[in-house]
Amino acid sequence: xxxxxxxxxxxxxxxxxxxxxxxxxxxxxxxxxxxxxxxxxxxxxxxxxxxxxxxxxxxxxxxxxxxxxxxxxxxxxxxxxxxxxxxxxxxxxxxxxxxxxxxxxxxxxxxxxxxxxxxxxxxxxxxxxxxxxxxxxxxxxxxxxxxxxxxxxxxxxxxxxxxxxxxxxxxxxxxxxxxxxxxxxxxxxxxxxxxxxxxxxxxxxxxxxxxxxxxxxxxxxxxxxxxxxxxxxxxxxxxxxxxxxxxxxxxxxxxxxxxxxxxxxxxxxxxxxxxx
Amino acid sequence: xxxxxxxxxxxxxxxxxxxxxxxxxxxxxxxxxxxxxxxxxxxxxxxxxxxxxxxxxxxxxxxxxxxxxxxxxxxxxxxxxxxxxxxxxxxx
Numbered sequence: 001x002x003x004x005x006x007x008x009x010x011x012x013x014x015x016x017x018x019x020x021x022x023x024x025x026x027x028x029x030x031x032x033x034x035x036x037x038x039x040x041x042x043x044x045x046x047x048x049x050x051x052x053x054x055x056x057x058x059x060x061x062x063x064x065x066x067x068x069x070x071x072x073x074x075x076x077x078x079x080x081x082x083x084x085x086x087x088x089x090x091x092x093x094x095x096x097x098x099x100x101x102x103x104x105x106x107x108x109x110x111x112x113x114x115x116x117x118x119x120x121x122x123x124x125x126x127x128x129x130x131x132x133x134x135x136x137x138x139x140x141x142x143x144x145x146x147x148x149x150x151x152x153x154x155x156x157x158x159x160x161x162x163x164x165x166x167x168x169x170x171x172x173x174x175x176x177x178x179x180x181x182x183x184x185x186x187x188x189x190x191x192x193x194x195x196x197x198x199x200x201x202x203x204x205x206x207x208x209x210x211x212x213x214x215x216x217x218x219x220x221x222x223x224x225x226x227x228x229x230x231x232x233x234x235x236x237x238x239x240x241x242x243x244x245x246x247x248x249x250x251x252x253x254x255x256x257x258x259x260x261x262x263x264x265x266x267x268x269x270x271x272x273x274x275x276x
Numbered sequence: 277x278x279x280x281x282x283x284x285x286x287x288x289x290x291x292x293x294x295x296x297x298x299x300x301x302x303x304x305x306x307x308x309x310x311x312x313x314x315x316x317x318x319x320x321x322x323x324x325x326x327x328x329x330x331x332x333x334x335x336x337x338x339x340x341x342x343x344x345x346x347x348x349x350x351x352x353x354x355x356x357x358x359x360x361x362x363x364x365x366x367x368x
Contacts, residue, residue: 056287056337061280080290083343147336190339192329192363196355199339237335 002097002168002175006043007252008036009215009245009271011263012052012126012182018084020130028263032270033130035259039272040131045178047094048132048139049101049164049251050124051157051244052182053146055080057121065113066152067160068143069105070120071098075141077120086125089135097171098140104167110160115143127182144247146183146232146240154227157243158220161250165276168251178275181248183241185211186267191237202267204235211242212262212269218255220246236267245271252276279332281310282320286337289344299346323347326360 010033020030057080059065074092105112124141132139142164144157152160161179168177186204188194193203202208214223224246232239249255253276260271285307289296298306303321312320319327323346328338335358341347342354 056283056334057290060287061283061334148334189336190342190354191335192358192361194355194358197351199343199351 002171002173002177003276004165004168004179004251005045005176005275006040007179007248007273007275008040008131008181009248009260009269010036010127010131010180010182011184011266011268011270012123013266013268014080014082014122014126015084016126017082017086017129022084032261032263035261036270036272037131039258040178043178043275044176045137046176047097048128048137048178048180049142049168050127050139050180050182051142051144051161051247052120052123053238053241053244054143055121055123055147058115058118058143064145064148065143066145067110068113068115069098069102070115070118070141070143071095071102072116072118075118075120078122078125079119080121082122082126086122086129089125091120091128091135092138093140094138097168097173097175100171101140101142101164101167104170105160105163108163110163123182127180131178131180142247144243146243147237149229149233151229151232151240152243153229154224154243154246157247158224158250161247164247165251179248179251181245183244184236184238184266184268185242186235187238187241188236189238193236202236202264204239205264205267207231207235207239208262208264208267208269212260215257215260215269215271220249220255249273278312278316281312282316282328282331282333283337285310285320286333286340289340289346296344296346299344303347321347323349323353323357325349325354325357329358329361330363
């Protein structure tokens with residue numbers, strides 16, 4: 001049977017690969033990614049399941065699922081020319097396990113859309129750049145609509161995480177699975193709450209601090225109660241990406257992080273949790 | 277529903293490099309094939325970011341205009357114009 005060996009919160013700021021290549025391993029971003037990377041490696045995963053919010057690149061307004069599972073043997077990314085440049089990779093996946101996650105999810109009442117022929121944007125490619133730099137670890141993306149209201153509720157995303165865990169643990173192969181939830185807690189991109197002269201801004205730093213406090217203290221119910229659509233979107237147009245971290249938390253028993261640190265300039269946090 | 281066409285056009289500046297180049301060299305010709313209302317076309321060609329935002333476009337996608345330096349936009353001009361939006365004022 002497959003098992004979850006670790007869970008991680010990881011940012012996906014598009015220019016981070018460029019920043020770390022330019023500024024070197026001493027910059028804050030490199031050091032924070034190194035903290036979760038060493039725990040990721042210590043967990044010795046065979047496969048990654050990543051909860052992700054697509055930025056209207058994999059999906060668009062013609063077809064915008066609330067939840068979707070990528071079921072394929074491989075996909076490509078990034079498809080959105082992240083600032084500073086990033087090579088496009090072919091990323092292996094695991095169609096069998098992905099189809100199983102979808103089958104069991106639908107049976108349990110989660111209407112998981114199917115996507116088979118797709119590419120992903122920086123929001124999957126950037127975390128993989130840091131966690132699996134050779135892009136050879138099979139990765140299954142589970143997409144959560146976190147930008148365009150109506151958003152799924154935080155409770156529903158947490159329950160989806162619980163269901164994904166059950167699906168993984170009922171899979172026949174003895175795979176070691178790492179779960180990643182990626183995104184910002186407060187970030188506005190190209191909307192009115194940006195900082196003048198830049199593409200983004202962090203309109204609600206106090207919310208980032210509050211979310212980190214809930215995470216540090218294992219107050220997941222309080223986090224889920226607080227993370228309403230209104231609260232998340234008041235923290236910026238990308239504030240709903242918190243749902244990916246909440247779904248990730250649904251996959252694990254021990255919700256006290258081994259490591260957690262915010263990066264306030266970007267409104268997100270890095271975290272690592274033990275597996276089950 | 278032609279806000280859909282605006283959003284689609286914004287994304288094409290990312291995906292279609294020939295379109296991106298034409299948006300730089302001859303924006304009026306570039307947008308001609310899109311089914312926009314006269315109001316939308318004029319707001320777009322004058323890079324009236326505040327009015328476009330009031331029409332309900334997605335800001336993340338509209339930002340590509342600025343990212344790719346189209347229609348004379350700089351981050352400062354973009355910022356100042358999005359703050360002319362009434363949608364902005366209502367959400368403050």
